[in-house]
Amino acid sequence: MAGESVLRPIFQRLATSRRMARLAQTRGLSRAARRFVIAEELDGAVRGAAELNAQGIGVTLDNLAESVTSVEAARASAAEYRRILQSLEEARLPDTNVSIKLTGFGIDASESDCYALVEDVVRQAAAGGRLVWIDMEASPYVDRTLGLYRRLREAGLENVGVVLQAYLYRTPDDLAALASYRPAVRIVKGAYSEPPSLAMQDREAIRQAFRRLTLASLANGNFTAIATHDDGLIRPLRQALRERAIDRSRYEWQMLYGIRPELPRQLVAQGEHARLYVPFGRAWFPYFMRRLAERPADIWLLLGRGEGL
Numbered sequence: 001m002a003g004e005s006v007l008r009p010i011f012q013r014l015a016t017s018r019r020m021a022r023l024a025q026t027r028g029l030s031r032a033a034r035r036f037v038i039a040e041e042l043d044g045a046v047r048g049a050a051e052l053n054a055q056g057i058g059v060t061l062d063n064l065a066e067s068v069t070s071v072e073a074a075r076a077s078a079a080e081y082r083r084i085l086q087s088l089e090e091a092r093l094p095d096t097n098v099s100i101k102l103t104g105f106g107i108d109a110s111e112s113d114c115y116a117l118v119e120d121v122v123r124q125a126a127a128g129g130r131l132v133w134i135d136m137e138a139s140p141y142v143d144r145t146l147g148l149y150r151r152l153r154e155a156g157l158e159n160v161g162v163v164l165q166a167y168l169y170r171t172p173d174d175l176a177a178l179a180s181y182r183p184a185v186r187i188v189k190g191a192y193s194e195p196p197s198l199a200m201q202d203r204e205a206i207r208q209a210f211r212r213l214t215l216a217s218l219a220n221g222n223f224t225a226i227a228t229h230d231d232g233l234i235r236p237l238r239q240a241l242r243e244r245a246i247d248r249s250r251y252e253w254q255m256l257y258g259i260r261p262e263l264p265r266q267l268v269a270q271g272e273h274a275r276l277y278v279p280f281g282r283a284w285f286p287y288f289m290r291r292l293a294e295r296p297a298d299i300w301l302l303l304g305r306g307e308g309l
């Protein structure tokens with residue numbers, strides 16, 4: 001679509017504009033953004049998660065925050081996650097866990113403080129029997145993220161999951177190197193703009209890599225979260241899982257809130273486990289712009305419904 005090449009860079013630029021983010025924050029969550037961001041405040045997110053859990057859909061909550069450059073700000077994000085976990089306990093949500101980003105926990109400010117803050121959150125989550133997924137960010141963070149994951153496991157913490165990106169050439173080696181931990185692994189295609197020296201650029205090659213990684217992860221006995229909205233992956237993988245008689249307790253499907261909302265419902269109706277990655281928070285604007293950058297055509301849909309940005 002011709003408009004896409006014009007709109008995509010605009011949304012990408014808006015996603016990084018602090019001025020626009022601040023302006024949007026003062027105006028509050030727009031109607032259009034509500035498609036992808038469940039609420040601005042924690043109580044709304046917990047209510048939304050409770051509704052999804054009641055429909056048999058799992059949730060992983062992501063607190064949208066600005067990137068953090070000081071240890072002090074990292075402490076504030078960690079405190080927010082502890083507050084989230086406490087609310088999940090109070091609301092007794094049966095199937096809601098959390099996803100974190102290490103840049104939000106100050107990995108750029110201090111790796112040792114970042115580790116300590118993450119460890120605290122993971123310990124609190126363990127007390128409620130909840131998993132903490134550590135999202136994978138752009139390639140300069142991969143070694144540090146995997147290193148921090150290993151450290152948590154070596155400290156005896158099991159309730160932590162790691163994300164591997166199919167587009168990176170290094171990922172099969174990373175999966176093999178983690179094998180002895182029997183990790184909970186989320187497989188994704190990869191969301192960042194990476195150079196051809198590090199990452200595949202061809203959509204079909206990425207799909208094939210995704211398929212291979214998912215099956216290799218399951219063959220190693222890892223609990224595997226298959227995170228995609230792509231029917232070109234979901235259909236053949238479901239077939240492959242059936243053929244290998246893989247028990248449904250060993251994997252789940254994960255999707256982003258608001259993208260193909262019918263899909264988790266269909267999967268659950270067919271006896272599969274599906275979990276939605278549900279973002280909430282006052283810093284909703286950059287996340288909303290990134291979603292529009294992925295599919296600029298959505299802008300017409302939203303404007304057509306009279307939903308201003």
Ligand SMILES: Cc1cc2nc3c(=O)[nH]c(=O)nc-3n(C[C@H](O)[C@H](O)[C@H](O)COP(=O)(O)OP(=O)(O)OC[C@H]3O[C@@H](n4cnc5c(N)ncnc54)[C@H](O)[C@@H]3O)c2cc1C
Pocket residue numbers: 134135136137163165188189190191192227228229230231254255256259260276277291292294295298
């Ligand atoms: C639960 C979850 C967690 C993730 N965590 C990470 C992470 O930690 N690190 C990371 O790098 N990436 C992460 N990602 C993002 C991932 O890497 C991909 O960028 C993203 O999932 C898009 O790839 P896809 O497999 O859905 O396929 P695509 O090829 O992007 O999409 C497949 C189909 O989905 C539908 N679709 C896609 N986008 C939209 C949209 N905006 N609106 C409506 N329909 C749409 C369309 O039908 C499209 O054909 C995560 C994704 C999910 C689902």
